[in-house]
Amino acid sequence: MNQLDPKVVIALDYDNKQSALDFINQLDPATCRLKIGKEMFTHFGPDFVKQIVAKDFDVFLDLKFHDIPNTVAKAVKAAADLGVWMVNVHASGGRRMMEAAKGILEPYGDKAPLLIAVTVLTSMDESDLLELGIELSPLEQVKRLATLTKSSGLDGVVCSSHEATELKALLGKEFKLITPGIRPEGSDSGDQRRIKTPKQAMDSGSDYLVIGRPITQAENPAQVLTEINATL
Numbered sequence: 001m002n003q004l005d006p007k008v009v010i011a012l013d014y015d016n017k018q019s020a021l022d023f024i025n026q027l028d029p030a031t032c033r034l035k036i037g038k039e040m041f042t043h044f045g046p047d048f049v050k051q052i053v054a055k056d057f058d059v060f061l062d063l064k065f066h067d068i069p070n071t072v073a074k075a076v077k078a079a080a081d082l083g084v085w086m087v088n089v090h091a092s093g094g095r096r097m098m099e100a101a102k103g104i105l106e107p108y109g110d111k112a113p114l115l116i117a118v119t120v121l122t123s124m125d126e127s128d129l130l131e132l133g134i135e136l137s138p139l140e141q142v143k144r145l146a147t148l149t150k151s152s153g154l155d156g157v158v159c160s161s162h163e164a165t166e167l168k169a170l171l172g173k174e175f176k177l178i179t180p181g182i183r184p185e186g187s188d189s190g191d192q193r194r195i196k197t198p199k200q201a202m203d204s205g206s207d208y209l210v211i212g213r214p215i216t217q218a219e220n221p222a223q224v225l226t227e228i229n230a231t232l
């Protein structure tokens with residue numbers, strides 16, 4: 001774990017390994033963490049994760065496991081063996097799944113990665129939930145899933161910064177809130193629906209900001225990261 005505790009977690013959603021490495025080589029692990037998600041993991045696999053861990057970056061392995069308890073627990077163990085800083089599951093997999101995932105990390109002691117759960121994707125709004133038969137606002141659904149996540153023993157949740165203030169009041173300041181859906185002023189929201197600027201998100205109670213395209217697709221990504229960090 002990086003003792004300087006940088007708040008920005010850059011989502012490395014590249015389909016070209018060399019482009020990702022060229023970008024990473026401009027970065028300092030003191031100023032950001034890195035997230036490897038489904039796209040890069042599917043292209044480049046665990047060796048790529050190990051390569052980034054070996055460069056001393058804290059890596060959030062964002063594979064959002066969702067399956068029966070035994071399968072998810074084994075996948076979480078495999079992630080821990082890669083040396084990642086953080087790994088996640090879907091809270092909607094339920095209590096037994098989350099408890100199994102947490103339980104398998106016990107032998108790792110303080111070397112275990114943080115284990116967090118996805119609540120409601122930041123790309124979703126109330127109408128998306130309605131289509132799934134969920135007649136709750138995103139805030140109410142996030143509160144329900146985050147409460148279940150905490151009582152299953154996990155370390156935090158992925159949510160949007162719109163829910164952060166209420167979640168901190170409800171679940172306490174130690175329960176980590178990791179918020180994608182971050183858009184610096186003037187940047188394109190794309191497929192994200194529940195968004196805030198980096199500063200608004202931190203002020204709302206987010207612990208870590210997941211930021212992808214506004215940085216990686218910028219003309220000068222390293223400079224955008226510096227500018228974002230300066231606002232926090």
Ligand SMILES: O=c1ccn([C@@H]2O[C@H](COP(=O)(O)O)[C@@H](O)[C@H]2O)c(=O)[nH]1
Nearest residue numbers: 011037120121122180181210211212213
């Ligand atoms: O609710 C969620 C969970 C995960 N993500 C991931 O975060 C990044 C966001 O990228 P941007 O380019 O900044 O939109 C991406 O890798 C998602 O898979 C999320 O957006 N929302």
